[in-house]
Amino acid sequence: MWALLALLFTLTFLLWSWWKKSVRLPSANFPNGPIGLPLFGYLSILTEKNILVALDKAHDQYGEVMSVNIGPGPRTVVTGDYQVLKEVFKDDKATPRPADQMWFHKEFRFGDDATGARGILFSQGEEWHEQRRFALRRLRDFGLGKSSMEELIQEEIQQLCALLEKEVNHPLKMDLIYNLSVVNALWTLITGSRLPLHDPHIKELVHKIDELVKERGTGKLLLIFPWLRHLIPERIGWSKQKRIFANLFAFLDKVIEEHREHFARNKEVVKESPNDFIDAYLAKVDDSSPGSSFYGEQGLKSLKIALLDLLLAGMETTSTALSWITLYMIRYPEVQAKVQNEVLTQVGRSRLVSLEDRANMPYTEAVIQEVMRISCNVPLSVLHSAQADIHVGSHRIPRGTSIIQNLHRVMSNPRIFAEPAKFRPDRFLDSEGKCYVKNDHNIPFSIGRRDCLGKSLARAELFLFFSTIMQRFSFESVHADLSKINMEPIVNFAQTPPPFEVIIKRLK
Numbered sequence: 001m002w003a004l005l006a007l008l009f010t011l012t013f014l015l016w017s018w019w020k021k022s023v024r025l026p027s028a029n030f031p032n033g034p035i036g037l038p039l040f041g042y043l044s045i046l047t048e049k050n051i052l053v054a055l056d057k058a059h060d061q062y063g064e065v066m067s068v069n070i071g072p073g074p075r076t077v078v079t080g081d082y083q084v085l086k087e088v089f090k091d092d093k094a095t096p097r098p099a100d101q102m103w104f105h106k107e108f109r110f111g112d113d114a115t116g117a118r119g120i121l122f123s124q125g126e127e128w129h130e131q132r133r134f135a136l137r138r139l140r141d142f143g144l145g146k147s148s149m150e151e152l153i154q155e156e157i158q159q160l161c162a163l164l165e166k167e168v169n170h171p172l173k174m175d176l177i178y179n180l181s182v183v184n185a186l187w188t189l190i191t192g193s194r195l196p197l198h199d200p201h202i203k204e205l206v207h208k209i210d211e212l213v214k215e216r217g218t219g220k221l222l223l224i225f226p227w228l229r230h231l232i233p234e235r236i237g238w239s240k241q242k243r244i245f246a247n248l249f250a251f252l253d254k255v256i257e258e259h260r261e262h263f264a265r266n267k268e269v270v271k272e273s274p275n276d277f278i279d280a281y282l283a284k285v286d287d288s289s290p291g292s293s294f295y296g297e298q299g300l301k302s303l304k305i306a307l308l309d310l311l312l313a314g315m316e317t318t319s320t321a322l323s324w325i326t327l328y329m330i331r332y333p334e335v336q337a338k339v340q341n342e343v344l345t346q347v348g349r350s351r352l353v354s355l356e357d358r359a360n361m362p363y364t365e366a367v368i369q370e371v372m373r374i375s376c377n378v379p380l381s382v383l384h385s386a387q388a389d390i391h392v393g394s395h396r397i398p399r400g401t402s403i404i405q406n407l408h409r410v411m412s413n414p415r416i417f418a419e420p421a422k423f424r425p426d427r428f429l430d431s432e433g434k435c436y437v438k439n440d441h442n443i444p445f446s447i448g449r450r451d452c453l454g455k456s457l458a459r460a461e462l463f464l465f466f467s468t469i470m471q472r473f474s475f476e477s478v479h480a481d482l483s484k485i486n487m488e489p490i491v492n493f494a495q496t497p498p499p500f501e502v503i504i505k506r507l508k
């Protein structure tokens with residue numbers, strides 16, 4: 001009798017909490033959306049091969065501002081409307097990251113409930129402001145928009161081209177080819193020293209970051225049901241993530257320690273003229289006072305996580321964009337020929353392409369923009385959450401609600417980009433096809449106060465890598481019939497191209 005009552009009570013409680021979190025909207029004017037199942041949430045997200053297709057279907061039914069249950073947690077608002085994104089993210093009201101992921105940041109980002117995570121990507125409030133401001137300024141000082149950065153990227157491209165020279169005329173897998181060069185440029189910026197592309201350290205770093213990003217992709221279940229890490233840590237990928245993070249941290253600890261020793265011996269010189277990002281950060285730690293996120297031990301923890309964030313956020317994204325560009329050039333050789341023609345006309349063969357050439361190369365710029373749009377590298381951006389109640393049209397999004405920016409939805413809106421599934425670089429050109437035309441709705445780097453911190457660097461890299469390679473090489477398919485090329489993205493948290501091979505030919 002008592003056992004039956006207890007069972008009944010438990011069932012009622014479970015049903016009630018499911019109803020409260022998944023079925024009932026937090027308020028009458030909360031964005032509507034599909035009803036989630038107990039435990040699993042909006043099942044299509046898990047069962048559809050592609051989460052973006054699942055969200056598109058839900059948007060079609062519930063509108064551009066809707067809510068879904070991801071797992072058993074409270075409803076998350078999803079919006080794929082450009083005007084809403086622009087309005088909501090223009091100031092600080094939606095800059096925080098969701099608090100319910102703190103279990104993860106406690107483990108890997110020195111996180112705590114009161115002040116959030118260290119670093120840039122998941123920090124909050126004043127700490128985020130301070131860290132972001134510093135990183136932006138320092139990236140600028142060490143090159144963004146300055147010739148030194150340009151020279152650094154050009155140097156990497158020379159190394160890459162030398163490597164490609166050795167690989168001409170036979171099928172080549174593109175996996176991790178760009179990653180090495182992209183991470184090396186970042187590494188130079190951070191540590192002041194560049195490594196040859198065949199250096200085992202840089203290869204190790206690339207593999208670790210790549211493993212981590214892929215592991216995070218497959219670890220979807222872990223994000224939805226974090227408690228599983230206590231029950232089946234091996235099977236759910238938790239143990240593996242811990243191992244990879246530990247390796248990465250050992251890597252970063254070593255380079256930070258070397259810089260600290262050098263800083264201790266040459267403090268005044270380094271402060272006067274820091275050689276790299278770590279030097280500048282150590283100088284800031286030395287000059288800061290209690291209360292600052294740069295102060296003392298916390299400052300050193302924040303440094304480690306800031307480095308991790310720059311590498312994690314900067315490597316895979318830029319390399320994936322370059323891989324997508326390569327795949328589209330194989331699939332559309334006529335577009336590739338036009339880019340090559342533009343590079344040879346504007347730059348010729350005898351000198352390096354520079355960022356100044358960008359203004360005279362509208363077609364190349366349009367191709368990059370169109371690949372970024374159609375491949376939409378980071379389709380759901382990074383989760384945000386509401387700092388205070390947010391009013392959007394007739395909706396109210398209560399404080400603490402998680403918000404997904406559906407960038408894919410914005411960039412495939414047929415009212416803005418006609419026939420969005422078609423690859424058409426000329427949509428970014430004027431009617432005569434001569435001038436590049438910016439479209440504000442193309443937002444691969446997200447939008448607002450917390451958009452991508454590395455977007456200028458990424459844009460510079462994409463232009464210089466792509467146009468310099470096109471100045472010297474052609475990409476060709478291994479398939480005679482180009483329609484056979486698989487262009488279907490692999491969708492996790494990022495959209496990556498399917499594995500593919502390319503034949504690299506010297507440009508005649």
Ligand code: HEM
Binds near residue numbers: 122381382457
């Ligand atoms: C094609 C390349 C890239 C793409 C598509 C991309 C995209 C994004 C997106 C969508 C976000 C989320 C913004 C938000 O939360 O609203 C982001 C954040 C971020 N990105 Fe990038 N990114 C790229 C390259 C880079 C590079 C090269 C760096 C490093 C130098 C970088 C560093 C960051 C950082 C640190 C953040 C977190 C910003 C913050 O939380 O304040 N990204 N990126």
